[in-house]
Amino acid sequence: MSDAKPIWIRDPLAILADGAERGVVVRDGRIVELVPAGGAPATADVAVFDAGDHVVLPGLINTHHHFYQTLTRALPAAMDRELFPWLQALYPVWAKLTPDVLELAVTVAMAELLLSGCTTTTDHHYVFPSGLEDAVDIEVAVARRLGVRVLLTRGSMNLSQRDGGLPPDSVVQDEDTILADSARVVARHHQRGADAMVQIALAPCSPFSVSTSLMRATADLADKLDVRLHTHLAETEDENRFCQEMYGCRPLDYLEQCGWLNARTWLAHGIFFNADEMKRLGRAKTTISHCACSNQLLASGCCPVCEMEEAGVGIGIGVDGSASNDGSNLMQEVRAAFLLQRARYGVTKVSHKDALRWATKGSAACVGRPELGEIAVGKAADLALFRLDELRFSGHGDPLAALVLCGAHRADRVMVAGKWAVIDGAIPGLDVADLIHRHSSAARAMQAG
Numbered sequence: 442m443s444d445a446k447p448i449w450i451r452d453p454l455a456i457l458a459d460g461a462e463r464g465v466v467v468r469d470g471r472i473v474e475l476v477p478a479g480g481a482p483a484t485a486d487v488a489v490f491d492a493g494d495h496v497v498l499p500g501l502i503n504t505h506h507h508f509y510q511t512l513t514r515a516l517p518a519a520m521d522r523e524l525f526p527w528l529q530a531l532y533p534v535w536a537k538l539t540p541d542v543l544e545l546a547v548t549v550a551m552a553e554l555l556l557s558g559c560t561t562t563t564d565h566h567y568v569f570p571s572g573l574e575d576a577v578d579i580e581v582a583v584a585r586r587l588g589v590r591v592l593l594t595r596g597s598m599n600l601s602q603r604d605g606g607l608p609p610d611s612v613v614q615d616e617d618t619i620l621a622d623s624a625r626v627v628a629r630h631h632q633r634g635a636d637a638m639v640q641i642a643l644a645p646c647s648p649f650s651v652s653t654s655l656m657r658a659t660a661d662l663a664d665k666l667d668v669r670l671h672t673h674l675a676e677t678e679d680e681n682r683f684c685q686e687m688y689g690c691r692p693l694d695y696l697e698q699c700g701w702l703n704a705r706t707w708l709a710h711g712i713f714f715n716a717d718e719m720k721r722l723g724r725a726k727t728t729i730s731h732c733a734c735s736n737q738l739l740a741s742g743c744c745p746v747c748e749m750e751e752a753g754v755g756i757g758i759g760v761d762g763s764a765s766n767d768g769s770n771l772m773q774e775v776r777a778a779f780l781l782q783r784a785r786y787g788v789t790k791v792s793h794k795d796a797l798r799w800a801t802k803g804s805a806a807c808v809g810r811p812e813l814g815e816i817a818v819g820k821a822a823d824l825a826l827f828r829l830d831e832l833r834f835s836g837h838g839d840p841l842a843a844l845v846l847c848g849a850h851r852a853d854r855v856m857v858a859g860k861w862a863v864i865d866g867a868i869p870g871l872d873v874a875d876l877i878h879r880h881s882s883a884a885r886a887m888q889a890g
Contacts (some may be wrong), residue, residue, distance in 0.1 A: 507566065509543055642671050772851075
């Protein structure tokens with residue numbers, strides 16, 4: 442228990458919660474009280490944070506990312522390419538990753554996410570050139586330093602170009618090495634329970650970069666260790682063709698054959714599932730991370746979120762890698778998902794509240810954390826507070842709608858586990874100018890080397 446006073450986040454301009462018109466009280470990392478209109482806290486001796494200029498959301502949850510890709514944003518060699526040739530252009534650059542450079546990339550990604558109102562993020566790191574064996578450990582250290590909640594995945598690739606896969610030999614590992622290190626990082630870093638700040642999942646990269654043996658062994662290990670599973674699936678038509686040619690079946694059939702079609706699994710993209718496959722996903726309680734910006738930039742297609750939800754499939758939001766999204770801003774991703782799905786389904790099917798729900802409760806389901814993603818008593822005190830004092834918001838009516846429709850992009854305050862991780866639009870102790878300088882220099886050297 443902490444000696445700190447409970448905090449009453451008082452009288453917000455708007456809040457995404459019913460019965461909390463006068464705000465919320467947080468104590469010891471959890472929400473302990475919703476204060477209704479006309480009410481006052483029953484909790485004694487509270488410290489007050491005046492939220493009269495703020496719209497309060499549950500902390501946003503990012504369900505798919507590749508932090509290291511902040512080093513290859515808008516890379517000319519990879520521009521205007523679809524997924525497979527895009528990957529082939531980037532793998533040789535990513536093969537030059539070093540521990541120091543990865544630490545910069547991870548710090549940039551996590552900082553950008555925090556500043557956009559993200560309180561929990563996943564990462565899918567699957568590139569392990571020689572010397573970068575401790576990649577997940579590096580990510581854990583950065584997360585603890587910045588105070589963000591994470592579900593980091595120990596990714597993997599063991600099918601290189603010589604095996605018929607896409608990546609070069611220099612970035613893949615053998616199955617025994619992958620499984621041993623997967624067990625190591627879970628044992629060292631994975632925390633359990635509703636207060637966990639660091640969790641680990643296992644994440645073979647994709648059907649076209651991982652062997653069937655590794656897919657099955659990873660599913661068995663995840664079951665043994667009781668951790669989640671993650672991979673890319675049904676992102677492109679090329680993937681469908683690859684699976685048909687290599688395995689004689691569609692990607693979801695292959696996933697099921699490997700022991701992955703269950704509630705432990707969440708999948709990135711999910712664009713090319715048919716109606717029967719969506720029902721199977723729903724029955725299995727397998728969830729989907731919708732990555733709107735990346736899918737548009739790579740022209741991969743559009744995740745059919747309404748049909749998915751009608752089939753019982755949970756939908757979360759992911760920014761995806763910064764080499765395909767070229768950004769790590771989760772609030773902007775909410776708007777992109779809203780606009781993309783509104784264009785697909787029309788004004789009566791998709792609202793701004795749907796997009797916010799995907800990035801909060803929906804994303805919480807993807808990461809297996811029911812205590813996150815909602816402002817309610819007993820839930821984690823993970824909150825994102827936005828001001829509406831920029832030109833883009835001038836003249837707004839509904840404050841919650843304005844966040845999405847007018848394009849909020851930067852949180853003023855962010856609370857993670859009851860502690861302020863962003864204050865006045867900045868991360869305490871982080872020298873952003875110095876970080877940009879060092880990160881940009883590292884990116885230029887890696888791209889040119």
